[in-house]
Amino acid sequence: MRLARFRAGDGGIRIGRVDGDTLVDVSDVPGVGTSLKAILPRLAELRPAIEGATGATHALVDVHLEAPIDDPQKYLGIGMNYKEHAEEAAAAGIPTPTSQLWFNKQVSCIVGPHDDIHKPIVSDALDYEIELAVVIGRACRHVSVEDARSVIAGYLVANDVSVRDWLQKRSPTFTLGKSFDTHGPIGPWLTTDDEIADPLDLRMRLTVNGEVRQDFQTNDMIYDIYEQIAYLSQVMTLQPGDILATGTPAGIGAPTGRFLKVGDVVRAEIEGLGAIENTVVAEPAPTQLRGRDSEPAAR
Structure with missing residues (x-):
């Protein structure tokens, strides 16, 4: 369904x-x-x-x-979880983690499957990352790897849009570089778990203006989605609607400096789940902040 x-x-x-x-x-x-x-x-x-x-x-x-889920309690992503992506990162001087590396995407970044992505005023290093996103279906804690699939409601296509200079240089954690407004397009709908025979054997493909940039199978993961759920649920209760972005394959823009520009159209498609497509636009000019004694700006 x-x-x-x-x-x-x-x-x-x-x-x-x-x-x-x-x-x-x-x-x-x-x-x-x-x-x-x-x-x-x-x-x-x-x-x-x-x-x-x-x-x-x-x-x-x-x-x-x-966005199929616009109000999750948590939107979590795992870093460098595809073998070839970890290798390209290592070639750029970024060491491969020795355990699962998780970060927050603030939920205010979420937009729909065809909404625009803002190129930030403060950065020219706007990058794309196609990811299989897992949606949790019921509250769970201390889930075993063997039981992990039973807590999955379904799957989404996600683009874990990243601002590289804020991600790797301007903040000691990934959170800021992963959480700019509009940098969490997801969709196009929730595909329930029963529709997918094996989520660890799906083709995922991302194009920019029709040019293929990423084209891999989900079986290239270092830690599969069941290991991810088991790991996270040792720490926190996962709630219905929580989104887990399960890693991106090789082919991101950072190693070559091929970052997204205004006017680019980014399409991310995963076998059996559909596709999302977003256009990069310039971030709107910021609203001038008013003083305390002034009336608040209209929203």
Whole structure:
């Protein structure tokens, strides 16, 4: 099953079931509503009604797809988790971690699968990273590797957009360079786990203006997604809707200095999950801050 959050015309956000090139509105199914994250713990219970729903139908090309999960409690990413990517990083003088290396992407970076990516005012080192993203389906702690798949609700395509100078030079942690506004495009919808026979054997491909930059299989991971869940859940309770970006393969822009520019179109596609496509635009000029005694700027 594929579930999307969307807007049709001037209407509000709805949840839809993706059937090929069409989308069936299922928000009026009792218990569904408009928050995909909220229904994840009850998805098995709601599934028969969602699959049988016959609400309003829209062509996918006629709706605006929103981020499937726009309000996760946590958005975590693992660094240098593909063998060839680790090798290209090592060639650039960045040592390969000896254990799983995790960082936060602040959830305010999340945007939809076709929304614009801002090129920051403060940097020219804007980079792309295609990633398989795992969405947690139920609260869990101390999950074994063997049981880890049972806590996965489904999968997304993610572009872990990175600002390299803030990532590697201007901050002692990855968080700032990974968390600029609009630098977390995800989607195009949530593909439930049962739809994917083996998430560790999927082709992932990223292009910039049609030129292939990354083209790998998910089986090149150093730590697979089940090991990742087991590792993280030793530390924290993973909650429904939490997003885990599971690493990017070789081919990023940093080793060659081929960074993204205004006008570039970045397309990230993963076998069985669909594709997201985002255009790089200049970050809007900052709003002048007002003094304490002034009225707050309009939002």
